[in-house]
Structures are given as C-alpha cells and as structure tokens.
Amino acid sequence: MVEQALAPEVLEPTVANRQPVITLRGVSRTFGTPPSALARFAERFGGAKSKPTIVHAVDSVDLTVRKGEVLGLVGESGCGKSTLGRIIAGIMPPSSGEVLWRGRRLSELSPRERRAAKLRIQMIFQNPFASLNPRASVAEIVGEAPRIHHLIEGDEGAYVDEQLRRAGLDPSFKSRFPHQFSGGQRQRIGIARALAVQPEFLVCDEAVAALDVSIQAQILNLFMDLREQLDLTYLFISHDLGVVEHLSDRVAIMYLGRIVEEATVEEIFSRPNHPYTQALLEEIPRIETQKRAYTALKGELPSPLAPPPGCPFHPRCPNAFDRCKMEKPALRDVAADHRSACHLNDR
Amino acid sequence: MTAVLEQTAGVAASSRRGAILSVRDLKTYFATPAGEVKAVDGLSFDLRAGQVLGLVGESGSGKSVTGFSIVRLIEPPGRIVGGEISFKGQELTGASLEEMRRLRGRHIAMIFQDPMMTLNPVLRIDTQMIEAIQAHERVPIAEARARARDALGKVGIPSPEERLKAYPHQFSGGMRQRVAIATALLNQPDLIIADEPTTALDVTIQAQILAEVQKLTRDTNTAVIWISHDLSVVSGMADEVAVMYAGRIVEAGPVAEVINAPRHPYTAGLIGSLPSRNRRGERLRQIHGMTPNLLDLPEGCAFRTRCDHADEACRREPGLFARHGHVHRCFHPCREDA
Ligand SMILES: Nc1ncnc2c1ncn2[C@@H]1O[C@H](COP(=O)(O)OP(=O)(O)OP(=O)(O)O)[C@@H](O)[C@H]1O
Ligand SMILES: Nc1ncnc2c1ncn2[C@@H]1O[C@H](COP(=O)(O)OP(=O)(O)O)[C@@H](O)[C@H]1O
Numbered sequence: 025m026v027e028q029a030l031a032p033e034v035l036e037p038t039v040a041n042r043q044p045v046i047t048l049r050g051v052s053r054t055f056g057t058p059p060s061a062l063a064r065f066a067e068r069f070g071g072a073k074s075k076p077t078i079v080h081a082v083d084s085v086d087l088t089v090r091k092g093e094v095l096g097l098v099g100e101s102g103c104g105k106s107t108l109g110r111i112i113a114g115i116m117p118p119s120s121g122e123v124l125w126r127g128r129r130l131s132e133l134s135p136r137e138r139r140a141a142k143l144r145i146q147m148i149f150q151n152p153f154a155s156l157n158p159r160a161s162v163a164e165i166v167g168e169a170p171r172i173h174h175l176i177e178g179d180e181g182a183y184v185d186e187q188l189r190r191a192g193l194d195p196s197f198k199s200r201f202p203h204q205f206s207g208g209q210r211q212r213i214g215i216a217r218a219l220a221v222q223p224e225f226l227v228c229d230e231a232v233a234a235l236d237v238s239i240q241a242q243i244l245n246l247f248m249d250l251r252e253q254l255d256l257t258y259l260f261i262s263h264d265l266g267v268v269e270h271l272s273d274r275v276a277i278m279y280l281g282r283i284v285e286e287a288t289v290e291e292i293f294s295r296p297n298h299p300y301t302q303a304l305l306e307e308i309p310r311i312e313t314q315k316r317a318y319t320a321l322k323g324e325l326p327s328p329l330a331p332p333p334g335c336p337f338h339p340r341c342p343n344a345f346d347r348c349k350m351e352k353p354a355l356r357d358v359a360a361d362h363r364s365a366c367h368l369n370d371r
Numbered sequence: 372m373t374a375v376l377e378q379t380a381g382v383a384a385s386s387r388r389g390a391i392l393s394v395r396d397l398k399t400y401f402a403t404p405a406g407e408v409k410a411v412d413g414l415s416f417d418l419r420a421g422q423v424l425g426l427v428g429e430s431g432s433g434k435s436v437t438g439f440s441i442v443r444l445i446e447p448p449g450r451i452v453g454g455e456i457s458f459k460g461q462e463l464t465g466a467s468l469e470e471m472r473r474l475r476g477r478h479i480a481m482i483f484q485d486p487m488m489t490l491n492p493v494l495r496i497d498t499q500m501i502e503a504i505q506a507h508e509r510v511p512i513a514e515a516r517a518r519a520r521d522a523l524g525k526v527g528i529p530s531p532e533e534r535l536k537a538y539p540h541q542f543s544g545g546m547r548q549r550v551a552i553a554t555a556l557l558n559q560p561d562l563i564i565a566d567e568p569t570t571a572l573d574v575t576i577q578a579q580i581l582a583e584v585q586k587l588t589r590d591t592n593t594a595v596i597w598i599s600h601d602l603s604v605v606s607g608m609a610d611e612v613a614v615m616y617a618g619r620i621v622e623a624g625p626v627a628e629v630i631n632a633p634r635h636p637y638t639a640g641l642i643g644s645l646p647s648r649n650r651r652g653e654r655l656r657q658i659h660g661m662t663p664n665l666l667d668l669p670e671g672c673a674f675r676t677r678c679d680h681a682d683e684a685c686r687r688e689p690g691l692f693a694r695h696g697h698v699h700r701c702f703h704p705c706r707e708d709a
C-alpha cells in the first residue's frame with residue numbers, strides 16, 4: 025500500500041511536460057546597419073546625414089518550444105520575430121547565448137549531429153516565390169534535399185509524389201516550374217519541399233501573409249492536418265492575432281527584441297497581463313457589424329537603434345510609472361504557465 | 372439608400388440625387404499579349420457626402436483599377452472602354468486631362484498603399500505640402516505653411532512644427548503614411564480614395580490611422596472609398612461594403628446586413644473562413660479552388676467552379692438582384708436567416 029502511494033504519478037501528456045525540442049538561453053542577435061537606401065538617396069540631395077549603428081534585433085531571449093506544440097510568435101514589424109525564427113531554425117547564429125536542441129547545446133553536437141538536427145527544423149517563408157529556384161522543376165525542388173541527404177528509400181519519383189500529395193498538390197504538376205503556379209500553390213510547393221526532409225519542427229514566418237484570403241484558410245488547414253499526421257512542432261510567426269489565436273497552443277509576445285509575455289493561448293487571450301499585449305488585443309481588426317471607434321495606442325514602435333531605457337514599452341505604456349523609466353522588467357511567472365515582464369506585477 | 376443600384380434608368384436617376392459620386396457600368400480593360408484582361412467589367416455604385424464605402428476583394432479582383440479609373444490614372448495598355456463616372460454632376464470619363472489634374476489635387480484625393488507614391492523623397496515635408504496647396508490656390512507661403520502644420524497635427528503627428536522640416540526618410544512607415552494622408556487632406560477634398568493604405572502597417576499603427584480617418588469623415592463630411600482585401604478592417608470602418616470578384620461587384624449593402632446575412636456564396640465563404648468565425652484549433656471552413664484567372668473565366672457566373680450552390684442555371688450570367696438596398700449577383704443566394 026505504501027509502495028503504491030509512492031509510485032510516480034502518471035502524468036497526462038500536457039503541453040507543459042512534453043520534451044523540449046528547442047531551448048533558448050539568453051539568446052541575443054545584433055546587427056550593424058548601414059543607412060537605408062532611401063536615407064542614402066536623400067543624403068545625396070542634401071538631406072540629413074545618417075550614421076551606421078547597432079541594432080539589437082533579439083535581446084536576451086529565454087524560450088522553450090516543446091514537442092508537438094504550436095508556439096505563436098507575435099509582435100510589430102521589426103521587433104525581431106524573423107531573426108528569432110532564423111536562429112531557432114539554425115540558419116543564423118546568435119551573437120550570444122545558447123541554443124539547445126533536445127536539451128543539448130548545439131556547440132556540443134558533432135558536425136554530423138548538427139547537420140541532422142538542422143534538417144529536422146525547416147523554415148517556411150512569407151514569399152513562396154522568392155524562396156523557390158525559378159529554373160528548377162517542382163520535382164527537382166522537392167526531391168533535391170532528400171536525395172542529397174540519402175533520405176529516400178526506393179524510388180525518388182514515388183517519394184516526391186507522396187510529398188506533393190501531402191501538401192495538397194497534384195503530382196502530375198511535378199514537371200512544371202514555379203512561375204506556372206498561383207501564390208497558394210507555390211506555398212504548397214514550399215511546404216512539400218520542407219516536408220521532404222522529414223522535419224519534426226516547422227518555423228513558419230508569415231507563411232500565409234502574402235496569400236489571398238480564400239487561400240489562407242486552405243493553407244492554415246493544411247498546417248493543422250500535417251500537425252496531426254506527422255506530429256509536427258511549430259513556431260508560427262504572424263502579425264495576425266486572429267490566425268495565431270486559432271492555431272497556437274502557446275503564444276509569445278515580442279517587443280523590441282524581447283519576449284514581454286508568454287502563456288497558453290487561453291491565458292493570453294482571456295487574461296493578458298502585459299500592457300502591450302492588452303493594447304494589441306484591443307486593436308485586432310475584428311469583423312464588426314457596426315462601426316467601431318478605433319482607439320489608438322499612442323506613439324510609434326521606437327527604433328531598435330535607440331531603444332528606450334528601462335522598460336522598452338514605457339514611452340507608449342498607459343500605466344508607466346517612475347521605475348519603468350529606469351529599470352528593465354524581467355520576464356517572471358505571474359501564474360501557472362504564464363510569464364510577463366512588467367513592473368506592475370510587483371506592486 | 373443603397374450604394375449599388377440596379378442599372379435601370381429610373382432607379383439610377385433618382386439615386387443620383389444626393390450622390391457625390393455615381394459610377395455606372397464602368398468597364399476598364401487591359402490589352403495584353405495574352406488577351407484582353409477585363410479588370411473592371413460593369414461596375415456601378417453611388418456614394419454620398421460623408422459616406423464610407425468599403426471596397427473589398429482578393430488581389431486581382433479589380434479594386435485598384437476601379438480607384439485609378441475614377442481619377443483617370445489608367446495608363447496604356449489599359450483603357451476605360453465603357454460606362455459613366457459622375458462626380459458632383461460632372462462626367463469624368465470625358466473630362467480633359469487638364470481638368471482631371473485640377474480635380475485630383477483639389478476635390479479628389481488618392482492615398483496609396485505605398486506613401487512614397489504621394490511623397491517626394493528629396494523634398495522637405497513643408498516644401499511639398501506648401502506646393503500642394505499653392506498648386507490649386509493663391510495663398511501666401513506663411514498661410515500655406517500654417518495649414519500644412521495643422522494638417523499634420525490633425526493626423527496625429529507629434530510636434531508638427533518641427534516635423535515640417537523633416538524629410539520623408541526620417542519618418543517611420545506609419546508616420547509617412549500619415550504625412551501622405553495629411554497631404555491628401557490639405558485642400559479638403561470631397562472624396563478620398565484610399566487604396567489599402569494600412570495593409571503594410573502594424574495593427575497598432577493601422578488602428579491610429581483608422582481612428583484618424585473616421586474622425587475626418589465626421590468632421591469634414593468627406594466621402595471615402597476604402598479599398599482593402601481585409602473584410603475585418605472594412606467592417607469596422609465603412610457604412611456600406613461592396614465585395615468584388617473578377618472585376619464585378621458580386622454583393623453590396625449596409626455593412627451589418629452583408630456581414631450578418633451574406634447572400635452571395637463567395638461573401639459567405641470569406642466570412643466563414645475567418646478564424647474568429649471558427650472554433651479555436653479546428654479546421655477552418657474554406658472556399659475551395661484557386662483565385663480566378665481573368666483570361667480564363669468560366670462562362671456564366673465567374674465563381675461557378677468554386678461554388679457549392681452552382682448548377683446548370685449558373686452557366687448563364689447572373690444579373691443584379693436587389694432587396695432593401697442589399698444587392699447581389701447570384702441565382703441561388705444563401706438564405707437570409709442563415
Ligand atoms: N541582416 C540584417 N542586417 C541589419 N539589420 C537587420 C538584419 N536583419 C534584421 N535586421 C534588423 O533587426 C530588427 C529585427 O528584424 P526582424 O526581421 O527580425 O523583424 P520582424 O519582427 O521579423 O519584422 P517584420 O514583421 O517586419 O517581418 C529590425 O530592426 C531589422 O531592421
Ligand atoms: N497595367 C496592367 N496591365 C495588364 N493588366 C493589368 C494592369 N494593371 C492591372 N491589371 C490587371 O487588372 C486586374 C485587376 O487589378 P487590380 O485592380 O490591381 O486588382 P486589386 O483588386 O488587387 O487591386 C488584374 O488581373 C491585373 O492583373
């Protein structure tokens with residue numbers, strides 16, 4: 025009897041206790057920026073001089089993505105979502121901090137293990153056309169990587185057909201070239217190409233943003249179907265909160281390179297803690313049947329070239345107080361499975 | 372009153388009273404090597420002063436070509452091949468280019484998705500704004516400058532006096548769009564045509580701009596055609612909405628009616644596929660098939676190959692069915708109570 029009471033409890037496989045696939049510890053990424061083309065152009069005609077500076081695109085991010093979950097990543101343009109996505113996908117090294125793959129530092133892995141880990145994470149981009157080689161046929165685009173990496177047992181043609189079918193494309197299209205397809209079909213080609221290397225993790229960066237409304241729903245459904253069929257894990261980057269709410273298990277909100285809030289989708293949408301999250305939720309365009317008064321968050325997203333001291337959100341925050349101007353709030357637990365970086369939680 | 376009307380002479384004539392803009396059976400075609408693209412193919416609607424009409428549709432449905440046709444900025448191989456555009460009683464399809472230029476800066480303003488279509492990158496903001504005023508009115512510089520400053524203030528640019536001295540590149544995308552809007556408003560136009568002006572902007576900045584445009588229409592009674600692919604944005608902004616598909620308006624009416632009780636299967640499909648209209652985590656209802664190729668449309672109803680209601684009748688072209696100012700082009704519309 026005593027023994028029974030001591031037996032380890034069998035846990036439900038909730039998201040919280042699944043194995044981490046990717047863990048970020050204090051990950052930062054900086055860029056030195058040359059002046060923009062427009063600025064250079066204006067300068068030539070006597071405009072103000074612009075000087076090169078350092079951008080903190082991603083600033084000390086701690087984040088875990090667990091097996092089988094969809095983590096939505098939301099934030100305003102330029103806040104660092106794509107940079108973070110690229111670091112997670114292993115196609116851009118962080119300037120500092122650690123990336124752990126299944127609990128092991130990437131730097132600890134052997135070159136072979138690292139290559140294998142990299143294949144297991146694939147990225148899907150916003151502009152499907154730019155990411156497809158215009159001179160390669162669909163069969164070449166989809167078959168190339170798995171052939172190089174010896175992932176195909178048996179006939180390559182049959183293998184490619186299977187990937188295309190999974191992505192919702194008719195295999196009879198496979199000798200065609202990217203320009204012969206619509207935007208939605210090109211995105212499907214990109215998805216088939218990613219699936220062909222048998223990934224377990226997809227980083228989708230604004231993957232439906234460029235698609236027509238009626239096609240968006242088709243591709244979102246495809247992502248949901250693939251998740252079921254292949255037990256995929258997703259980082260889903262999107263500026264569209266409605267889409268993120270629909271797809272995600274957990275949501276991370278980013279502001280000026282930092283994660284300011286992270287929680288389950290239910291928590292974020294029903295009990296947002298951070299004033300920035302609250303403001304974002306306020307402003308989602310929702311389908312209305314009568315005119316609504318748009319109220320606007322004051323001010324602009326500050327330049328990441330000169331982030332404000334203290335809490336980076338303080339110049340726009342309706343609740344800011346003295347401490348916010350001086351001290352950067354840390355991301356801390358505010359409830360179970362819910363973290364937020366705001367001094368109000370200490371009051 | 373309805374924005375889109377049956378094209379019978381009687382209805383049209385009566386509706387034009389009070390309308391600041393009246394478009395009838397507009398057709399704008401592009402002669403391309405692959406064939407004639409009927410980008411806008413028989414479009415009709417009316418707009419009153421102070422009214423906001425949301426023009427929605429997917430890319431290629433003809434929204435921008437509609438906007439450019441009204442201000443006569445269609446360039447070859449494009450051509451307005453038919454129809455009437457009556458603005459404050461003046462017929463625009465036959466107006467001279469000189470006359471159109473006068474109207475554009477003064478009475479009709481256009482705002483584009485890319486604010487740099489309005490702004491000149493090498494000129495200071497004050498220089499361009501003063502120029503925009505003096506092009507249409509003999510006003511002393513000091514007065515023009517004051518008006519420019521007030522316009523910047525109205526669209527929510529902080530410290531407008533200092534900002535007047537800046538160049539466009541010194542503003543963020545959202546601010547640049549607001550400067551473009553302020554420039555468009557300088558001469559207090561009667562009609563603004565806004566072509567996806569917030570599509571490239573973040574939700575926070577989009578909300579600011581929507582708030583400002585709303586205030587403006589209230590304060591100055593300016594009529595607005597708000598072009599967008601996003602039904603959600605339009606629904607919170609507009610009085611009436613018109614849904615375009617393959618160069619035609621397939622449904623139009625007061626926002627509440629169209630959103631609550633869409634009649635056209637395409638409109639119903641668009642609304643039904645929005646994540647907010649579906650249960651979290653479940654597959655979305657979706658419209659099947661691809662967006663149409665204007666060079667290869669099915670005969671009859673252009674939506675036929677994607678439509679669940681389609682039958683033999685749809686091989687003919689559906690006319691315009693109207694009831695209480697809610698119009699649609701469909702033989703088998705969705706039920707009103709559905
Ligand atoms: N290769 C680069 N060189 C210089 N600066 C860069 C580079 N890539 C990104 N940045 C800067 O880093 C910051 C974050 O960029 P990132 O592309 O990650 O933003 P984002 O959140 O994906 O934005 P969006 O929503 O517009 O895609 C921005 O200020 C950007 O200008
Ligand atoms: N200069 C042009 N030459 C040929 N076709 C054009 C041109 N401009 C627009 N079109 C065609 O007209 C149709 C409608 O375009 P547009 O009004 O820009 O669509 P949207 O609804 O996305 O604004 C599209 O099929 C487009 O390809």
Ligand code: SF4
Nearest residue numbers: 335338341348366367
């Ligand atoms: S820390 Fe202060 S400024 Fe930052 S979000 Fe919280 S209240 Fe606002």
Ligand code: SF4
Nearest residue numbers: 672675678685701702
């Ligand atoms: S006319 Fe026919 S095909 Fe066209 S939308 Fe109506 S039911 Fe569908």
Ligand SMILES: [Mg+2]
Nearest residue numbers: 105106107229
């Ligand atoms: Mg990005």
Ligand SMILES: [Mg+2]
Nearest residue numbers: 434435436566
């Ligand atoms: Mg357009």
